[in-house]
Amino acid sequence: MINVFFAAAPARWPIYEDALRKAFAEAGLTVDLSLDHAPDQVDYIIYAPNSGVTDFTPFTRAKAVLNLWAGVENVVHDETLNIPLARMVETGLTDGMVEWVTAHVLRHHIGIDTNLRRQDGVWRQEVPPLAKDRRVTILGLGELGAACAKMLVQLKFDVRGWSRSAKSIEGVHCFSGDELDQALTGTDILVLLLPLTPATEDILNADRIALLAKGAVVLNPGRGALIDDDALLAALDSGHLKHATLDVFRTEPLPADHPYWSHPKVTVTPHVASETRAETSSQTIAENIRRAEAGLPLLHIVDRDRAY
């Protein structure tokens, strides 16, 4: 019997319980899944930051922490965590992100907002440029960023990407390391899909915004703290940036009096770009427990030094 502790907000339990049980059964695992195992009896911890668990010391025999979300910035620096930590990688999360990013890139590309404002009886026949003439740059070429880049290549956008370590994606002009400024220069639509680490906080600052093409659009479905908010607002007000569509924020829910809500050039989406889906994420979790029980290395393991 493998004891698995579901350490997430209790509201998630009814969404995940059946999906997890089904995935464990399909993986041939005999699991006691519970919200309230005694800590020293727990073998694996399914973890989300709003679970209330802040000290892993009592989980003396636990073999791994399996993060329910893609981002691990709330747990990776926990000094009481001395067992392997796995990020969530699952098709539902990836597919949802590809849909959100592709939707908003195309929205800004063909000018849907302008169309919606112009329902006034005046026939203004302005055909947008083709995707091949629109430069889209994605910062972060992990699971999510790479999947979005590939879809934008299918749509024939001029796609660039940047990541800490060098990557290669067919059809994408990939930059890495100290080539960030080159990746940003002349970008029409910028997509932020980096993990939040000390090295990426405020990565989109005033100097880097200035490198984007005049009239550029910023999409942030990654993490709120990747952006220097004051610099972004200044660039929108100056007209250098045309629009920002933001899904994530330093404080969530975004406070009702935050200037992003009322800014005419900002679209707030309430952290809905993508979320872990119960069915597919349960399969990832079951597979990782199966691997650990078989003595195989975990998938999607977090490098604690890189912090993602």
Add this chain to the structure above:
Amino acid sequence: MINVFFAAAPARWPIYEDALRKAFAEAGLTVDLSLDHAPDQVDYIIYAPNSGVTDFTPFTRAKAVLNLWAGVENVVHDETLNIPLARMVETGLTDGMVEWVTAHVLRHHIGIDTNLRRQDGVWRQEVPPLAKDRRVTILGLGELGAACAKMLVQLKFDVRGWSRSAKSIEGVHCFSGDELDQALTGTDILVLLLPLTPATEDILNADRIALLAKGAVVLNPGRGALIDDDALLAALDSGHLKHATLDVFRTEPLPADHPYWSHPKVTVTPHVASETRAETSSQTIAENIRRAEAGLPLLHIVDRDRAY
């Protein structure tokens, strides 16, 4: 010397002249391209319906009419036209259509309009379903419809298609002929990309709208007369349909007092979904003239009986 007559609106001439000359040169053709050849000296006619040409009788030695647009409904029934007629198929037109259709399918899929209305400081975290759980049906699986269907398959939508004659597209559930009602049943997002013929006029009538899923969305980047306008408005008003995004109309420009402009559930886009692009369409025209001069059959030739 091959005499080519540019029979389109004079405003198009500065857009197309250089692109056509370049394409002819690249195809190794020696062409006299003009807006005002004597009719009996013309070898090929590049044609658009707003050219003023309504009688092809004086073009006694012309070998083909090369339509500048994808739709041929304005010329295909001309009884003075007794030489081959080619539709326009070119990558710029196709790419633009794929971008418009994908953009609006995703816009409605993830609920961008709702997001734009909700910039009110209230954090409403409603994650949309995944594309795999959204049924999109495309009527018309010609060059444009097939290209759109393939892109929507890449995005993992549940894609259906219908065409007059049977087609096969990987990942698409293809219906044909008398299976139209099956193709429409339960559809969440309907895309109209049929040619306008006597058989397709008013094809989206009240009975067929009733087959769509409650809350369905209609996109029409095809031809205005494919839709029974009164039936569409009634279905929007009754709530059976959630929205219609319309790019084409029976009368264009759409009159300023037409109810579509002011209807809260209708988005009018002013026939901008896609247009023939000078560079790529000139290559298609040059290739067809090269083929005709070499005694090869024309590409994209119109079947006058089918009317497309």
